[in-house]
Amino acid sequence: MAKILPFKAWRYNEELSKSIDSLTSPLFDVISQKQRDALYQNQYNSIHLSVPLKGEEPNDSRKTIDKWKKDGIIEQDKLPGIYVYYQYFSLPGNTKEFVRKGFVSFIQATDWGQPDSDILRHENTMPHSVNDRVEVLRATEINVSPTHGLYFDEDFSLEHYMDESIKNPIYETEDYQGVRDVLSVIHDHEIIKKFIAKLADKKVILADGHHRLESSIVYRKEQLTKNVGSDSSDAYNYHMMYLTNGASDDLRILPTHRLINGIEDFDKERFLEKLETYFIIKQLENPYDVTEIIQGKKWAFGLLFGEQAYKVRLKPEALDQLSWDFPDVIKELDLTVMHYFIIEKGLNIAGKDQRRSKNISFERNFANCLSKTIKGEAQFAIITQDIDMQTVKDVCYSGHTLPQKSTYFYPKVICGYLFGSIKNDEFELPINPGF
Numbered sequence: 240m241a242k243i244l245p246f247k248a249w250r251y252n253e254e255l256s257k258s259i260d261s262l263t264s265p266l267f268d269v270i271s272q273k274q275r276d277a278l279y280q281n282q283y284n285s286i287h288l289s290v291p292l293k294g295e296e297p298n299d300s301r302k303t304i305d306k307w308k309k310d311g312i313i314e315q316d317k318l319p320g321i322y323v324y325y326q327y328f329s330l331p332g333n334t335k336e337f338v339r340k341g342f343v344s345f346i347q348a349t350d351w352g353q354p355d356s357d358i359l360r361h362e363n364t365m366p367h368s369v370n371d372r373v374e375v376l377r378a379t380e381i382n383v384s385p386t387h388g389l390y391f392d393e394d395f396s397l398e399h400y401m402d403e404s405i406k407n408p409i410y411e412t413e414d415y416q417g418v419r420d421v422l423s424v425i426h427d428h429e430i431i432k433k434f435i436a437k438l439a440d441k442k443v444i445l446a447d448g449h450h451r452l453e454s455s456i457v458y459r460k461e462q463l464t465k466n467v468g469s470d471s472s473d474a475y476n477y478h479m480m481y482l483t484n485g486a487s488d489d490l491r492i493l494p495t496h497r498l499i500n501g502i503e504d505f506d507k508e509r510f511l512e513k514l515e516t517y518f519i520i521k522q523l524e525n526p527y528d529v530t531e532i533i534q535g536k537k538w539a540f541g542l543l544f545g546e547q548a549y550k551v552r553l554k555p556e557a558l559d560q561l562s563w564d565f566p567d568v569i570k571e572l573d574l575t576v577m578h579y580f581i582i583e584k585g586l587n588i589a590g591k592d593q594r595r596s597k598n599i600s601f602e603r604n605f606a607n608c609l610s611k612t613i614k615g616e617a618q619f620a621i622i623t624q625d626i627d628m629q630t631v632k633d634v635c636y637s638g639h640t641l642p643q644k645s646t647y648f649y650p651k652v653i654c655g656y657l658f659g660s661i662k663n664d665e666f667e668l669p670i671n672p673g674f
Contacts, residue, residue: 241357241390241438242347243581244477245431246666249381249658250409255283260412263420263655264289266329266384267372271601274415283312285655291375301378313649313658319668320424321434322657323404324481327419328650330491339490339650340401341483342425343385343657347441347471348455348478358388358452359635360445362645372454380662382455382479384654386448389485390441391632397437398484400430410656418650422657444485444635446648450596452568474666479659481652485628492628493647496608497577497621498600502586505618507544510585517560517580518551529622530605538576541622543612553580568633573624574642581621594643596643601644 251262264270264278264286278286289298292641307313320341329336351355376382411421425431445452455478462475482489511520523529526548538553553576561570561579569575580589588596600617602608608620626646634641660666 240440241443243344243435243438245321246345246659247316247319249313249315254309256482259410263653265415268491269651276662289654298378300375304379304381316547318426320426321431323401323423325405325421326650337489339483340398341481343481345477346480347476348459350456358443358445360449361631361635362641362643372450373457376454382659385479385481386452387446388443388480388482389446390438390443390482391485393486414653416650420653448542474663491649492625493649494601494623494625495644495647496623498617499601499619500617501598502618513585517557518553521550523550526609538573540577543609543636545613568637569639574645578642603647
């Protein structure tokens with residue numbers, strides 16, 4: 240089962256840490272070009288490690304990290320620790336302040352393609368993104384941001400220790416999402432052993448960071464091939480992960496909508512005629528009502544064509560026509576229905592081609608979907624519903640995956656609080672602590 244370890248994080252030096260909010264950045268897959276351009280102006284912002292400037296090679300990131308270490312811009316903590324990370328946030332239309340509680344540690348990057356893997360993925364990856372991440376990891380030998388994994392503990396037995404630790408924060412900032420991020424560290428040997436023991440009999444579901452974790456898996460395989468006879472204690476076997484309790488009520492999964500563009504000779508009326516074979520279609524008076532109208536209705540989606548909006552809901556008998564070779568737990572998913580009947584049947588983009596299709600992009604924000612269709616920046620948008628945690632678990636334990644970009648675990652973690660080295664001389668401890 241999952242093997243986690245404390246680690247000695249690299250962090251910004253004491254002086255720079257006083258303005259840590261100016262050094263953090265969004266993850267590589269959610270940052271906008273406008274955010275990039277602004278953050279690149281700060282020579283020490285973490286964006287320089289996570290998303291190198293256009294035209295830069297991975298080795299440029301290596302030079303940057305080496306220079307930062309040499310110049311003392313970042314310094315390695317002397318003691319290994321479990322880094323407690325809380326995110327305080329609110330959601331539109333809800334006055335409650337949520338808090339997602341978790342901790343950052345190293346975890347063994349076992350291959351999720353194997354039946355005995357400790358980590359289960361819930362969605363597929365896109366090859367070009369994995370390749371980009373592998374190249375950066377090879378060059379830098381450092382994890383610049385944690386992925387997000389879920390363990391399940393109905394007893395909430397670790398939260399007490401995290402609550403105590405977070406009373407003495409290392410960092411506390413408000414990020415680009417409006418989320419309050421707080422970081423602390425646990426060094427106590429006996430408490431760290433409790434964390435390790437709690438995860439030792441559990442599998443972890445990867446919530447976010449599939450491309451980054453897969454890059455660690457690929458890198459580990461490469462190193463195992465090069466270093467025949469090496470064992471699981473070597474640094475390249477590990478990966479930095481933010482672990483949160485999937486049993487918590489404060490875990491939030493938001494929907495990810497689809498934007499469609501670049502379809503040659505696209506005709507809305509002809510497209511809707513195709514869909515009528517499978518769906519009950521109703522035009523709506525107000526496009527802003529879409530999310531409310533489809534909420535809670537199985538196999539229901541919104542279609543936005545500028546200011547024209549439609550609700551489409553699959554006819555129950557049409558499901559029998561879904562010919563993809565999946566078990567029922569996958570076939571009956573809203574997103575499987577969408578990708579098969581709307582994108583494959585309606586747009587003639589075969590399922591096998593959808594992961595690489597340049598006609599499909601992803602957008603979490605409903606208002607952005609509406610704006611882009613009104614401005615003509617997208618031919619239309621497909622509005623989806625959120626997925627519950629039980630569905631994610633059911634799919635993972637079935638051995639299958641959700642369609643790509645099925646979930647948006649909110650909020651995203653930020654980059655810049657911690658960096659985790661997978662160089663042996665920076666990973667190993669001077670004495671064996673018995674972990």
